[in-house]
Amino acid sequence: ITIVRRRPIPRKGHRKSRAGCIVCKKRKVKCDESLPQCGQCLRLGLSCQYTIAPANLSQVVGEPREVVQRQIHTSAPTFGIDDLKFFQNFLFHAYPPLPIEGWDVWQQVGQMSHGYVFLAHSMLGLGASHLAVLSGADYEQAALRHRVTAMTALNEHMRKTKYSKADADAAFAAMLNLTFQAAYMADGLTDFLTLVRGCSQSREGFVVGNTLLPKFEDSAFKTFARASYVEKVRKLIGSSGEAESLDAAVAEEFCNSLKRLAPICRSVPELQYLAMMQRIANFAVTNPAESYHEHSFLYERLGELSMEDFSSFMNPQNYASRLIIMHMLTLDFVMSRKDVQDGSRLGSSEAYQKGFDCRKNMSVAWISQMLSELPEEYQVYAEWIQRFSQGLTFSFDSDDEIWKPFLLHHGKANLPSSQYHGSMQQVES
Template identity: 30%
Template sequence: MVDLRFFHHFLLHAYPGLPIQGEEVWKEVAKYSHSFDFLAHAMLAVGASHLGLCNGNDYNSDAISHRVKAIKSLNSALNTPCKNKEEGDARYATLMALTWQSSYMPDVFQFEDSAFRMFTTEGHVQRVNDINSGFDIGLSDHEAIDAGIASIKAIAPLSQTTLEISLAAALQSILEMSRTSCIGGFGAVCRSYQLFGGASDSDFLAISNSDNHVSQIIMAHFFAIEYVLASIALVPVSPSFPFRKTIITAWILRVKRQVPASYGAYIEWPLEFTAKVNRDWGAKPSCASGLLGGKVILQRPGGQENSEP
């Protein structure tokens, strides 16, 4: 019966937030689950991880069990070509679901080659522009932006790979853009994913290495900036990302614990910047918990509020 609950929760609340406003897409995909074990287990894994975050119960063993079964079943299926379009869609949906599940699990919140290198940038950026209907706003806390640029400039000289150097430069540019345009800044974040897709294998492995303290700190800045700008750019669909802040904060705190004390100062700004969301910049859920079911209110200049269901 608990698996039925996980499946039900997936359909109502836990389906991946991409594509944007893709609830109907995932309901259609769910119809394939009875034919493909890997998809069924992936959906149950996501549902279990998400439900545990919602109600505080520990479904971690269930989530991991279904995740392992999904991966094993998918690996077996990949030994043969797809028999039809439905199987191809089911395989792709399984990869997306498993990648999305990792964002609900702080201990595995890390890079997945398939997630970064399959990212389709321009379509995603255009969709973000569309859902905001031309409305845009810049971040008002220029002191926080200045501090972020200074923080990135401090860690950048320690970079050892082309990817780390390029990413540090991109993040400084994104913060500058966010002074006047959060939508533009978020679009630049989306485009910066192309840096991962174009990186050499050695650079990609280096930045994915949890023992590479510099890369982990740079990525903490990346995720903090991406989250803050997304919290504003994706206000109309933010209920699709209810635990993003919890997971990112947990991941950055883990980086802080893992890096040597001499690196401690470099990780402070990402934590402070992330903490400002829902507090200082007007992008906030109408319900106190910030979880599912509330409206999202965007404070426009002059005090006008724009509510989205």
Template identity: 30%
Template sequence: MDDMRFFQHFILNAYPHLPVNNSQVWIQTVPAFSHNYDYLMHSMLGLAATHLSAITNVDYSDAALSHRVRAIEGFNKALSKKPEKEPDGDALLATMYSLTFQSAFMSDSLIEFLIMVRGCVMLSGQLLSQSSIAFFVIDWYSHLKYMEPRLDDLPFVDVSLAERAAESLEALKLVLEDEVNSFYYHELVNVVSGIKVSSKLGYWRLVGIYNVMGMLSDAKFSAFANPNNTIGQILLAHFMALEVVMLPMLEREYDKTFPTNQLINRCNWFDTIEGSVPPEFQHFIRWPAEILNDAREKWKAMAMTSGLTVAKRT
């Protein structure tokens, strides 16, 4: 019975909003062929179970983890073969996105989330080069074409927020330790400079950062995502804060109201980062802490009227 509920919840409320402008594929096409791909079905049920656990008081974590493990096992086997028929490529992509979005709701899963984001970028490029996508529209031009009219009349970002972000990043210049941290740092600086020009430019530069994960070599990605990379963790905290600042722009990606609970787990991730940063580096995360803790309080207020469970500070 739970799996039936998970399946229904996936279609109604839990399917990924990315790639943009693919809602009908997620709602109609993917469920229609999912029974032919066990790993895809498990990824859908796992995401739905995790999502339900995040927005209700019912704990489906055991079922969510079981489905996730089986989805990953099946996905890895399928990935070792080149897609041969429709919709093999779409099944792989849908599984990758479902696993990624599930990790976004999981506590202590920041590294796993980064790995999954990297997987989405790399798999998308591979499937496009092989012309192995039958239903999803995933090329960058289509994203641009869909989003441009939706980004009209955007609200302005408070100039003081952008200035404080710039000041916080400027202070980090003194402690950048290697090429990888410097690369990600400059991507964040570009986002902030874009915000100062316009909300639209800030949006395009922010979403472009996700592609950075796929551009790094395996060695550089591992070095950057390592929890012991203190500067890298501080940079990720800044990225989370910028996501919150840009929330009014990011919600334009959705066909319906932006599900704020998708970002709630960022508070848990930030708490972990904050707790791991040595005392001598704590001042570098003051700005992200200000943004994320303020957002946490706002989300708590929203939860009181919507029944959401909001992460508490540890």
């Protein structure tokens, strides 16, 4: 018997490129080796670097036809028709409505977006979320995709040690966009308050802070300073021709509801928030302009909390803080008066007003969600806020001026008994 040995079957060869960029190697993802920046790094806004120099020019550029094809697909982010719609919506309607009279600033920011990936995607994300709430269209996935891309690229940008004026303005604008986008998301409450805290951790005197803007007076956002904001509000209130103050009965019930929370508060910051909101409500009855001034500090207080206090405040099982947040959102709703809107050429438009409307609509949804999660033993502390929030059933009909029931018009209260049948009953403190 003759034994014939089989020859070993040769392994099928394959070509494994070692010319990928450093970033893709570290991330252990496939690099498309595009030059001067690979598609992965371009998409995420990362700094692309190569370690192996090509042996000849053809390795860099390839054949002319290959260069054209590669540039078409990887030289810039690809945007679709919906993205153009989101961008237009941002520029004209969805840009952050506070501080007021910011339209000109946001037009400047729009011109910067081509140079900053994170800024462009933050604008598209906010435009998409705003449009989804306003129209009911299914843009949530697109909004989330732009949000994730913007946050990833912004985090990379903020690792820089030095910023030009444009770098700082772009980063600050993106932070504001991401903050207001969270205010239009059903699950965005935690993101909203966390981002507000990030914007607020700054030197005193600014409505939204200036962490990245050490020379705020040179920034495109210099008109966003608190003093400027309050002065604009005073002028708007003074030119409205009406004395519109919060109805004293509503303010009293709101303050009584806050007082009931004091015994269950677990920290000094929580008690300080109760006192701050009582001041705002009381001033809303007697001095609306001063009330808006006090209100401008409401969210900035989050930036002054230690990490431990902030974590406790945001804990979903801290039901005292949940109740405080419900009162904050309710106060925001009432303070977002129809008169306080942009004084620019687009400021008085119906679309601009809906920038406030979208946020108020989501505030009602957040309050409703938190009420449903309260344990039975805490329901007693939510009686007034629950009754009051039920009267905030929202509509985007421009003729449905739901803010009117809370205000005095020339000394005459407009508080329908059918809407607040139990509102005149005192809540024991």
